[in-house]
Amino acid sequence: MFKLDLQGIGYGDQRTEQVEVITDVLCDVCNQSTKLEFGTLSAHWGYGSKHDGERYELQLCEKCFFYALATLRKERADEFMFDENFDPSTLDGFGLK
Numbered sequence: 001m002f003k004l005d006l007q008g009i010g011y012g013d014q015r016t017e018q019v020e021v022i023t024d025v026l027c028d029v030c031n032q033s034t035k036l037e038f039g040t041l042s043a044h045w046g047y048g049s050k051h052d053g054e055r056y057e058l059q060l061c062e063k064c065f066f067y068a069l070a071t072l073r074k075e076r077a078d079e080f081m082f083d084e085n086f087d088p089s090t091l092d093g094f095g096l097k
Helices: 060-079 086-095
Strands: 004-007 016-017 040-042 055-060
Touching: 016 040, 055 060, 060 086
Parallel strands: none
Antiparallel strands: 004 016, 040 055
């Protein structure tokens, strides 16, 4: 936390406010510093879902993010392995926007 002094702003009032500044984010999996470079896995389940109303959000370091992505990529490959129309090269950009 640091103090922000808002004096001399032209309104004649002075006030001091505390502002929260994020200086680091820890990975929710391995608890290592992400140095503010992190990926986010999130979900908000809606009406009719088994998890109706639940919200999830995980901050992941680069290593843990790509481990999760590789796991999901493998799951997709396994799901469509015997589908004659499945093109494995589509997995190269899996999740990439």
